[in-house]
Amino acid sequence: NTVAMIGLGYIGLPTATVLASRGVKVIGVDVNQHAVDTINRGQVHIVEPDLDGLVHHVVKEGNLVARTTPQEADAFIIAVPTPFMDGHKPDLSYIEAAARAIAPVLRQGNLIILESTSPVGATEQLAGWLAEYRTDLSFPQQAGDAADIQLAYCPERVLPGHVLRELVENDRIVGGMTTKAAEMAADLYQIFVRGECLLTDSRTAEMAKLTENSFRDVNIAFANELSLISDKLGINVWELIELANRHPRVNILKPGPGVGGHCIAVDPWFIVDSAPKEARIIRTAREVNDNKPHHVIEQVARAADRFKNPVIACLGLSFKADIDDLRESPAMDIVADLAERDLGRMLVVEPHIDKLPNKLEGKVEFSNAEEAIEQADIVLLLVDHKQFKRVRREKLQTRVVIDTRGFFWSR
Numbered sequence: 314n315t316v317a318m319i320g321l322g323y324i325g326l327p328t329a330t331v332l333a334s335r336g337v338k339v340i341g342v343d344v345n346q347h348a349v350d351t352i353n354r355g356q357v358h359i360v361e362p363d364l365d366g367l368v369h370h371v372v373k374e375g376n377l378v379a380r381t382t383p384q385e386a387d388a389f390i391i392a393v394p395t396p397f398m399d400g401h402k403p404d405l406s407y408i409e410a411a412a413r414a415i416a417p418v419l420r421q422g423n424l425i426i427l428e429s430t431s432p433v434g435a436t437e438q439l440a441g442w443l444a445e446y447r448t449d450l451s452f453p454q455q456a457g458d459a460a461d462i463q464l465a466y467c468p469e470r471v472l473p474g475h476v477l478r479e480l481v482e483n484d485r486i487v488g489g490m491t492t493k494a495a496e497m498a499a500d501l502y503q504i505f506v507r508g509e510c511l512l513t514d515s516r517t518a519e520m521a522k523l524t525e526n527s528f529r530d531v532n533i534a535f536a537n538e539l540s541l542i543s544d545k546l547g548i549n550v551w552e553l554i555e556l557a558n559r560h561p562r563v564n565i566l567k568p569g570p571g572v573g574g575h576c577i578a579v580d581p582w583f584i585v586d587s588a589p590k591e592a593r594i595i596r597t598a599r600e601v602n603d604n605k606p607h608h609v610i611e612q613v614a615r616a617a618d619r620f621k622n623p624v625i626a627c628l629g630l631s632f633k634a635d636i637d638d639l640r641e642s643p644a645m646d647i648v649a650d651l652a653e654r655d656l657g658r659m660l661v662v663e664p665h666i667d668k669l670p671n672k673l674e675g676k677v678e679f680s681n682a683e684e685a686i687e688q689a690d691i692v693l694l695l696v697d698h699k700q701f702k703r704v705r706r707e708k709l710q711t712r713v714v715i716d717t718r719g720f721f722w723s724r
């Protein structure tokens with residue numbers, strides 16, 4: 314069996330690689346020539362623990378070959394980005410481009426799986442585009458189970474940093490446009506998924522993915538809102554949450570400097586766009602989380618006012634702990650904004666990178682945790698990297714500490 318993976322990014326490449334490691338012939342397709350060349354050399358263009366070794370292995374065995382254009386295959390999996398445009402409207406242009414690219418090589422009996430996070434109805438939209446390009450084939454919207462081409466929506470739910478394990482262990486939602494499509498897709502995932510494959514229709518599967526990330530966003534917003542209320546009332550939010558969580562049915566998440574990453578800060582908007590009147594909590598949660606970085610910036614500005622040209626040590630830039638991903642990171646936004654305000658001398662620490670990102674180059678100094686804290690008047694903890702556990706607490710006692718993650722706090 315041959316599977317074509319359209320999109321070799323953070324989801325597509327690990328999925329293609331795991332499939333190939335089970336002996337499936339995988340054609341990886343990406344418009345980015347650099348990504349294609351890197352993969353064909355057995356290397357990776359993204360960072361994910363253990364992925365490099367596995368890619369090297371499957372490319373050497375000949376089970377994964379990357380190209381810039383699709384070829385005939387038995388199944389096509391689409392894992393391309395779905396960002397949002399102005400007004401938080403989902404941008405399906407990458408899915409449309411993928412449809413245009415695979416249409417010429419489709420043949421009777423093919424299964425197409427959409428994995429990209431998408432608004433409800435996107436799989437039907439994809440089927441509609443394909444039906445326009447290939448009038449010689451039948452599609453589920455007209456032919457149901459008997460269609461030449463079957464389509465399913467199967468969201469991924471892997472956690473960056475744990476992708477290879479979660480791809481295999483997590484349960485998987487398999488949403489067919491028809492029952493036959495769901496069954497065909499489940500057969501494919503069962504090649505490498507040890508979790509359960511749960512069959513449903515494509516619209517429910519699309520909504521399930523959005524729901525999962527909105528659930529997390531709303532819960533983080535609750536924690537972030539508590540942090541604002543606690544700051545106002547002079548209460549330690551970390552102690553508050555720890556105490557409240559001793560209730561057997563309460564489990565509050567952690568406040569932070571804001572919500573980053575490519576999913577949680579995006580996906581809830583797809584629900585808001587589809588049901589703007591109804592999605593009130595989901596929209597407000599997004600606004601609360603998007604506003605949190607401003608609150609942190611104000612806290613630092615107030616602290617800086619008490620000094621003359623203070624040294625500000627900023628610990629962490631990535632969007633969450635123990636990864637090197639700086640994209641969509643509230644920590645980056647906070648540091649960039651503080652640097653613009655010229656509040657003092659800024660020392661920035663990020664143990665997962667070797668040089669400052671261009672955006673900060675020349676505006677702040679790159680440092681390590683020990684030296685930065687030694688010189689600092691204000692210590693701003695932005696990411697709870699495990700490396701920062703080594704910081705000596707007595708060093709912090711004589712500094713103003715703004716701990717956005719409750720990292721240094723314990724009872």
Ligand code: SAJ
Nearest residue numbers: 470471472525526529566567568569572573574576632633
């Ligand atoms: N965060 C907090 N407080 C918390 C938990 C997280 O402030 O208590 C922040 C993090 O620091 C980070 C952001 O939220 O900035 C998102 O981090 P995350 O670890 O919650 O999630 P992601 O974006 O790395 O991955 C999520 C996961 N979804 C859920 O846990 C419901 C993952 O399973 C999905 O596959 C992924 O989104 C995706 O691709 O959609």
